[in-house]
Amino acid sequence: FSEEAAIEKVRTLIEILSAPYDVGDRTARLSASAGCSLFYSQDETTEILLNKAETALYHAKRSGRGQVVARDEAALRAAVAALSPWVMERLGVVLEEDLAEVETYSVGWARVGKMEIAYVGTQELTDDNEGNAVYGGSALRVARGGFDALRALPLDERERHAVDMACRYDAAVSAAYPELLASRRNYDVAFGLGAGGAARAGVLEQSWRAGGASIAELAAMQAFALSPGLKEVRAETRERYGADVTAPTAQRLVFHGVDTAVGPISKSGGILEAGDGGA
Known part of the structure; x- marks a missing residue:
């Protein structure tokens, strides 16, 4: 039983579990994470194999949705080989080093009309309704103007x-795509430790559409519009999952209810602090 076959079976199982199904007049979806281990040595007991699979499952859940964690080159090759041609052609694939002790920053720029802002801040994770670690919000330091x-x-x-x-x-x-027009540019920047313990940092991905930090961006723009002399604000956006999450205050509430894609979720945001550039 090869690594390629194991990954393919896991992918098939996840696809089956993730298929939409009807619940009354609503459509629901499940998400799943999986961890597996293979028998390589006579010295490996059932307990060892289960522990390895459990560790792989933990890493998959903490890495977020739609990801595979490969612990060596063979596992990486197997994961890439298991991707369907349709996925590669339509969606592509992103390879990232699996870092420990990760801290993720949001860096971005946005413009609406004559209003221009730029920001930097940290992200936090939270558990979604299936227990996966997902985006939970950002705390941003926002400047009036560009970078x-x-x-x-x-x-x-x-x-x-x-x-x-x-x-x-x-x-x-911008150099590669000089004709690109984007009124919002957001980048996730990660700092962490590589496999050998060395410090690593890099840009993970870009977002040129409305995203998780957009609530904080709009709150900052509103604050700048209301106070023309304001140069800097601190703003946040927050996302929490679960039916028992307390609803945010009316001033910060964006959404509190059941999303057909992810289930019960609460989204909120607003200004934390405002200053003249030294807040």
Whole structure:
């Protein structure tokens, strides 16, 4: 039983479990995570194999939806080989180093009319309704203006590093696609430890559409519009899952109810602090 066959069977099982089904007049979906281990040595007992599978399952759940964690080159090759041609052609595939002790930053820029903002901040994770670790919100430091205005703020070393990496990524995109027009540009920048314990950092992905941080972005724009002399604000967006989550206050509420795709969820956001550039 090869690694390729194991991964293919796991993918098939997840696809079956993830198929939509009707519950009364509503359509529901399940998501699933899986971990597996293969028997390589006579010294490996059933308990060892189960522990390895449980560890793989834990890493898959903590990595988020739709991901495969490969612990060596053979497992990576098997995971890539198991991808269908349709997935590769239509969706592509992203390879990322699996980091430990990860801290993810949001760096972005947005414009609506004459209003322009740039920001940097940290993200947090939360558990969704299936227990998977997913995006749980962002706490942003937002400047009125572009990236130059953001850099002019007294950022700490890691914030400045995140902004610099995102700007290099953004410049490379603009050079490669000079006709690209995007009124919102958001980049996830991760800091963590690699397999050997060495510090690693890099831009994970870009988002040029409304995203998780958009609630905080809009709150910041509103604050700047209401106070023309304001140069900086701190804003947040927050997402929590579950039927027992307390509803946010009316001033911060965006959505509190059942989403047909993910189930019970609460979304909120707003201004945390405002200042003249030194907040």
